[in-house]
Amino acid sequence: MHPRKPIYEGKAKQLFEGPEPGTLIQHFKDDATAFNSVKKGTISGKGVLNNRISEHLMLRLGEIGIPTHFIRSLNMREQLVKAVQIIPLEVVVRNVAAGSFAKRFGVEEGKPLAQPILEFFLKDDKLGDPLVNEDHIFAFQWASPHDIDDIRLMALRANDFLTGLFLGVGIRLVDFKLEFGRLFDGTQERIILADEISPDNCRLWDAKTGEKLDKDRFRFDLGAVEEGYREVARRLGVLPAAEQHDIAAFAALSETKH
Ligand code: UDP
Numbered sequence: 001m002h003p004r005k006p007i008y009e010g011k012a013k014q015l016f017e018g019p020e021p022g023t024l025i026q027h028f029k030d031d032a033t034a035f036n037s038v039k040k041g042t043i044s045g046k047g048v049l050n051n052r053i054s055e056h057l058m059l060r061l062g063e064i065g066i067p068t069h070f071i072r073s074l075n076m077r078e079q080l081v082k083a084v085q086i087i088p089l090e091v092v093v094r095n096v097a098a099g100s101f102a103k104r105f106g107v108e109e110g111k112p113l114a115q116p117i118l119e120f121f122l123k124d125d126k127l128g129d130p131l132v133n134e135d136h137i138f139a140f141q142w143a144s145p146h147d148i149d150d151i152r153l154m155a156l157r158a159n160d161f162l163t164g165l166f167l168g169v170g171i172r173l174v175d176f177k178l179e180f181g182r183l184f185d186g187t188q189e190r191i192i193l194a195d196e197i198s199p200d201n202c203r204l205w206d207a208k209t210g211e212k213l214d215k216d217r218f219r220f221d222l223g224a225v226e227e228g229y230r231e232v233a234r235r236l237g238v239l240p241a242a243e244q245h246d247i248a249a250f251a252a253l254s255e256t257k258h
Contacts, residue, residue, distance in 0.1 A: 004025065012050070013027060028077050028196070030042045034215065039218075044226055049240075050199070052238040055073050056236055058193070060161070061193065061197075066154050067193065081194070089123060089132075090179060093118055093155050095113060095163065096112050097111040098110070116159050123179070170206060171204050179194050180194060
């Protein structure tokens with residue numbers, strides 16, 4: 001096997017050079033960070049689950065016409081993606097007040113918003129990812145007004161679709177973060193959805209009980225972090241076969257105990 005050329009290492013993922021020009025291998029790690037890396041840890045099995053969950057959600061979004069970087073799954077922790085130039089913005093869509101938003105506006109966590117709210121944060125860890133508006137984006141030329149129109153449409157469409165998809169499996173999509181990239185093919189340049197969509201960057205609450213099934217379990221030491229991620233994968237029907245076996249073994253074990 002040839003050693004692969006590492007391109008970039010982030011907090012939860014690593015990128016390697018892909019087998020064909022214009023492709024990258026996206027590798028999902030078990031590492032987790034929160035509060036701008038002040039809190040660090042690992043969530044055993046997270047990479048495998050996020051790889052599957054993100055693949056599933058990107059494919060479903062692709063089917064409704066939202067272009068994404070996903071090409072195909074390679075193995076339990078890796079997927080082949082299109083190489084893009086990442087736009088340095090974290091695009092957050094919110095349906096319900098939570099996290100930093102609830103704090104910033106002094107509203108109770110869990111309060112539904114009258115309409116979805118889109119927020120942009122500059123992707124810059126050293127600056128602590130500050131909230132920015134369109135004037136900042138245009139003045140610093142991180143993206144053009146046309147780019148932002150495209151991003152807004154794709155983010156809101158993804159929100160409508162994912163809200164329904166998650167509700168169908170008993171999960172409330174509270175908020176989530178997207179990243180977009182520029183794809184250059186020939187003379188054309190277009191913006192596509194990149195990065196990942198997983199419980200690392202979504203707030204997902206059980207629709208009935210309100211139980212958190214996402215990274216807030218890690219952020220706030222709520223315990224059973226991996227179980228939350230696994231439950232999301234299970235409800236979406238994408239639990240890896242090995243994990244299904246674990247669950248079946250676990251169910252058999254608890255039956256014999258009763
Ligand atoms: N988020 C993310 N990466 C970040 C910051 C936020 O993926 O660097 C996600 C987070 O998981 C949540 C949404 O974006 O689903 C909104 O997060 P918020 O702004 O409330 O920040 P937090 O409370 O997580 O600091």
